[in-house]
Amino acid sequence: MRILPSGDHALLVELDTLDQVLGYYTALTASPPADVIDIVPAARTVMVTTSGGLDALSRALRAVTPADGAHAVGDLIELPVTYDGEDLEDVALVLDCSVSEVVQRHTGEEWTVAFCGFSPGFGYLTSSATWDIPRRQSPRTKVPTGAVALAGEFSGVYPRESPGGWQLIGRTDVKIFDQERDPAALFHPGRRVRFVDAGRG
């Protein structure tokens, strides 16, 4: 673990793996140090911003004992998905399997929101299985709201229409982000997600 400088109000904790990030983030959010404003996990890092001093924050960050089995601690939600995405066949080719096997693999295991970013409520979900899906050669200028997608080791759901380079495998009607709702974001780091096959549209 390395602690890197990030201005007058933040420190960046760098870890070796995404699992370590989840374990560290879980422990840190369970008992956040005094004066902490934001704790932002990402693929290999956790950024912590504070309204207090950096020395005290640095000491507190070094004292964190990462949680074990962080994948299994968040609450679980089920998301019905219609698997009719435009890139489903391309993904099957990459994985060297049939389209229905892609769906089986995607629905067959639990996913965990590792971190959020890109746009409000966009979660980067990981599973214990190995996914390694290249992004599309050229990103789409418009990906529809609710599109369920894969890229790299991650799965995600587009919270609103936006440009995007992930491979689209399906769609869900569940609102992933709704600014009128409390909480607005369905995905938060640590939340567990199971995708359920809602049948062909």
Add this chain to the structure above:
Amino acid sequence: MTSLTILETGPLATIQDAGRVGQASLGIPTSGACDRASYALANRLVGNRDGAAAIEVTFGGLVLHADADLTIAITGAPCPGVPLNAPAVIRSGQVLRLGPPRTGLRTYVAARGGIDVPPVLGSRSTDLLSGLGPAPLTAGQTLPVGCSYDVMPGVDLAPVADPPAGEVVVRVTPGPRRDWFTDAAWTTFTTQSYAVSSNSNRVGVRLDGKPLERARTGELASEGMTLGAIQIPPSGLPVIFLADHPVTGGYPVIAYLTDPEVNPCAQLRPGQPLRFI
């Protein structure tokens, strides 16, 4: 209800407050006023509570009509034609016209009671990156003014300097990815005079100059970034993150502005020279 009506907006006028604090882990940017000192001063001058919403005007041009007697204060980039850095009463029916600022870029108009549009996720700020909050102001729009405030301060005029017109020099500290750049690049970074690009906006100040050389190749996994981060994209030209910056970024952050330098950077105009030390 008290209100004011926007007759003209100028290049860009938005509603801003202290932003959506503490929601970064959900991918929700903070947003809020770019020049927080000027925004806070405008609120203080009219006795508003912390966090009341004001209007952020970009390069003047705002024309507004008082639909009732209003107490206002205008701070930040000094626009001719209006009272500056002081509380002022404008009478019902009176029109306030902000000329192009003598120096600086962003001007704040606070009304006693605050702009009272419905908050989104705890803030009335327009976030141009994520699309949260009210849309940018348009001509003809009527804005409600709230009725909760504190006592007026006993101040006639706040003694603040105008944003500088010439070269601006700001202090930086090494960022988390300083080691992605050669020492020669760091020297270039801290000695050359950059020019503010016209592509700058509320997300970031983009700079033109000599590109910086990286000490290593490869891609950075996206990581958390905060206000004042100076990111170096593949072009080698810095981008300083302002209020609407994304929660995470995928390019290495070579340095951060020291805290007091964020507000002056929010006042930089296209073409203005900037140096980091």
